[in-house]
Amino acid sequence: MASLPVSPLAPSAFPELPALPGCRFAAVEANIRYKGRTDLLLGTFVAGTQVAGVLTRNQMPGAPIDWCRAQLPKGLARGLVVNAGNANVFTGAHGRTACEETAKAAAALLGCAPAEILLASTGVIGEPLAYERIVSGLPKAQAALSDDAWAGAARAIMTTDTFPKASTRTAKIGGVSATINGIAKGSGMIAPDMATMLAFVATDARIPAAVLQSLLSRSTQRSFNAITVDSDSSTSDTVLLFATGAGPAHVEITRAADPALRDFKSKLDEVLLDLALQVVRDGEGAQKLIKIDVTGAASARAAAAIGRTIADSPLVKTAIAGEDANWGRIVMAVGKSGQKADRDKLRVDIGGVAVARDGMRVEGYDEAPVAAHMKGKEIDIAVDVGIGRGKATIWTCDLTHGYIDINADYRS
Amino acid sequence: MASLPVSPLAPSAFPELPALPGCRFAAVEANIRYKGRTDLLLGTFVAGTQVAGVLTRNQMPGAPIDWCRAQLPKGLARGLVVNAGNANVFTGAHGRTACEETAKAAAALLGCAPAEILLASTGVIGEPLAYERIVSGLPKAQAALSDDAWAGAARAIMTTDTFPKASTRTAKIGGVSATINGIAKGSGMIAPDMATMLAFVATDARIPAAVLQSLLSRSTQRSFNAITVDSDSSTSDTVLLFATGAGPAHVEITRAADPALRDFKSKLDEVLLDLALQVVRDGEGAQKLIKIDVTGAASARAAAAIGRTIADSPLVKTAIAGEDANWGRIVMAVGKSGQKADRDKLRVDIGGVAVARDGMRVEGYDEAPVAAHMKGKEIDIAVDVGIGRGKATIWTCDLTHGYIDINADYRS
Numbered sequence A, B: 001m002a003s004l005p006v007s008p009l010a011p012s013a014f015p016e017l018p019a020l021p022g023c024r025f026a027a028v029e030a031n032i033r034y035k036g037r038t039d040l041l042l043g044t045f046v047a048g049t050q051v052a053g054v055l056t057r058n059q060m061p062g063a064p065i066d067w068c069r070a071q072l073p074k075g076l077a078r079g080l081v082v083n084a085g086n087a088n089v090f091t092g093a094h095g096r097t098a099c100e101e102t103a104k105a106a107a108a109l110l111g112c113a114p115a116e117i118l119l120a121s122t123g124v125i126g127e128p129l130a131y132e133r134i135v136s137g138l139p140k141a142q143a144a145l146s147d148d149a150w151a152g153a154a155r156a157i158m159t160t161d162t163f164p165k166a167s168t169r170t171a172k173i174g175g176v177s178a179t180i181n182g183i184a185k186g187s188g189m190i191a192p193d194m195a196t197m198l199a200f201v202a203t204d205a206r207i208p209a210a211v212l213q214s215l216l217s218r219s220t221q222r223s224f225n226a227i228t229v230d231s232d233s234s235t236s237d238t239v240l241l242f243a244t245g246a247g248p249a250h251v252e253i254t255r256a257a258d259p260a261l262r263d264f265k266s267k268l269d270e271v272l273l274d275l276a277l278q279v280v281r282d283g284e285g286a287q288k289l290i291k292i293d294v295t296g297a298a299s300a301r302a303a304a305a306i307g308r309t310i311a312d313s314p315l316v317k318t319a320i321a322g323e324d325a326n327w328g329r330i331v332m333a334v335g336k337s338g339q340k341a342d343r344d345k346l347r348v349d350i351g352g353v354a355v356a357r358d359g360m361r362v363e364g365y366d367e368a369p370v371a372a373h374m375k376g377k378e379i380d381i382a383v384d385v386g387i388g389r390g391k392a393t394i395w396t397c398d399l400t401h402g403y404i405d406i407n408a409d410y411r412s
Helices: A063-074 A092-110 A131-143 A150-156 A209-221 A259-281 A300-312 A314-321 A327-336 A368-374 A401-407 B063-074 B092-110 B131-143 B150-156 B209-221 B259-281 B300-312 B314-321 B327-336 B368-374 B401-407
Strands: A023-028 A040-045 A050-055 A079-086 A117-124 A165-173 A176-185 A198-203 A238-243 A289-297 A347-350 A353-357 A378-384 A390-397 B023-028 B040-045 B050-055 B079-086 B117-124 B165-173 B176-185 B198-203 B238-243 B289-297 B347-350 B353-357 B378-384 B390-397
Touching: A023 A131, A023 A150, A040 A131, A040 A150, A040 A198, A050 A063, A050 A209, A063 A092, A063 A117, A063 A238, A079 A092, A079 A131, A079 A198, A092 A117, A092 A131, A117 A198, A117 A238, A150 A165, A150 A176, A165 A259, A176 A259, A198 A259, A209 A238, A209 A259, A259 A289, A259 A390, A289 A300, A300 A314, A300 A327, A300 A378, A300 A390, A314 A327, A314 B401, A327 A347, A327 A353, A327 A378, A347 A368, A353 A368, A368 A378, A401 B314, A401 B401, B023 B131, B023 B150, B040 B131, B040 B150, B040 B198, B050 B063, B050 B209, B063 B092, B063 B117, B063 B238, B079 B092, B079 B131, B079 B198, B092 B117, B092 B131, B117 B198, B117 B238, B150 B165, B150 B176, B165 B259, B176 B259, B198 B259, B209 B238, B209 B259, B259 B289, B259 B390, B289 B300, B300 B314, B300 B327, B300 B378, B300 B390, B314 B327, B327 B347, B327 B353, B327 B378, B347 B368, B353 B368, B368 B378
Parallel strands: A079 A117, A198 A238, A289 A378, B079 B117, B198 B238, B289 B378
Antiparallel strands: A023 A040, A040 A079, A050 A238, A165 A176, A176 A198, A289 A390, A347 A353, A347 A378, B023 B040, B040 B079, B050 B238, B165 B176, B176 B198, B289 B390, B347 B353, B347 B378
């Protein structure tokens, strides 16, 4: 398909990612589906690298998801192979073979066990993956491995993304610096509980796989699981977190509750949320980034469910696309969520302006400041449902003609 | 807003509805929001008319929903007042007053109790309803009451509908004819468990309210609760079924299981399904009517949930808008439904052509006949999820630029 104009919500520049000891990447052209662009990513990690992952809950998972689910409990990674253009989903025995052959080939090159190779694929569903092209592309990728290939890596995994996505932070573990670098791709089928979304994050800290898994699961909940583009959840969603242990030596970490991890957790949250919001900013056709704060719910889970119902409502999303402060549709969406909410205490704010209080439009409501807010690129909605103390924040984007353009013509 | 072109899926003509003994309608211009068109409907029913209703489950119901919920248990109706243009939702004490004053005024005109007046409103949410205009329009409506006003009634309740919706059948109760006439309006916020949808159905049969309620609840489940346009469910959805008892005398009916009701039930199903499908055919921006048959689910409820997830998936709906037989997105939607499904047994047919079997694309799959089917106005999708014997049918429409056009600009 023709390349799309860059999202108006894109960050102004790709961030500078420092080299991350123990981790190298290369991106090459394997012609799996796209022509004239990189579509195969090889990542390598030093011996001893620990890995954790969060995978889609979609019940029609792709073969690479099955593969990762089988390998992740071992917690060890030496290689990562990702292709764009074909998701290797719903491909039966051929899909399993594609994974096995790819892992075997990468393991032979890297001198490790196939079980230490993690795999991800993104693109069209239901077409056999020409894995021979991956296998034959791997030696070229190995020859190109570099400490400084993060930007190329972020580009190689794009599908309908309009900009490459990356984030970096430096954390302190007991006074010693650790780097956290991450890349991600969106941008359709983005929904809570993982999305058609791949994210690969690495740190040079030395953290055992079990602890790493605990940190990743917690941080995903408030980042990738708090975003939605169109409510559709992918068969391929994958977030992997690698810890090479090749950075400056720090205190030994044996449990997730270790106070020495406090800053690391906070920085990991920042990297994951930054990547997740970049995914929303590149939602197909997105013109506006929408933040929805829900308070007063029966529980945090109820608040998140209400937030997602608002975020996924086509009527809310199209109203925002039209820069229309149609708060009645927000009320409708709260009511449709199935969660407890007190109509006669409901409060709605848009752009920090009180719109509804106690189940009615605010007395003397002046739409002018709200209308002005709706013209901006970032829309803030706050809803208090008057039941309890549960709260959550969900991010989404608007539903525009661009979404239809992209998705009514994706395979052609 | 400017009037919209008639849906390409509209029936070729408005049906001829016979007079229904005991029931009269009138439609007048009350200028509640629209100018130069009828927007107020008055219906009257002979003394003794029984009524049943199914109302929205949205937890932010409009004041007329609260009103009907309070009156329906009594089972008696003498009048129906409906306005278009303002939904009287989220209007607090003013909304309650609007209902009380409207019912009081209609009751005074008709010589009955306010509790025998049923109310419905459709249109914008959150703006005070100028009920004085309704009250002052009622006498004019009363003067215009007619046996032959079904078409006018169907027009007066339209909002973004592009064609008026009606259906009629003649049923036999123990060999005696009974008429069933119905009108409905859509067309946004149409979703399972009722929709931004009003439907008023009347029969001249003599059926007590408790039996009527049982018949209506059952029939709604397989009609209005089996359609979805955009997953959004309205704060105002109302289906009312009136039985005037003024038609030819038939055997006495005292229970829903009476075998004498067999044909009546079947014809009531037909009227409700006909109206429900007209609502889908007029889904905002709809270019294609989509039927989704789900079989092999753990239960009928699970099958319906899978069908709705497919029907509500923006990626499925946009693919169909693009006439793209993108069955991979159907697989994705099955997997996201949260219901049990066996990936490796999954079967997908489009337009009667086998597309996927046993978790893979069919060997030697030829897309040509499926691509031809996708160009038609009616799309058939069948999915068997390989778990059990539960089945359900769900209807929806595609997601097009027209939906965005209509909904990004509704209030302006």
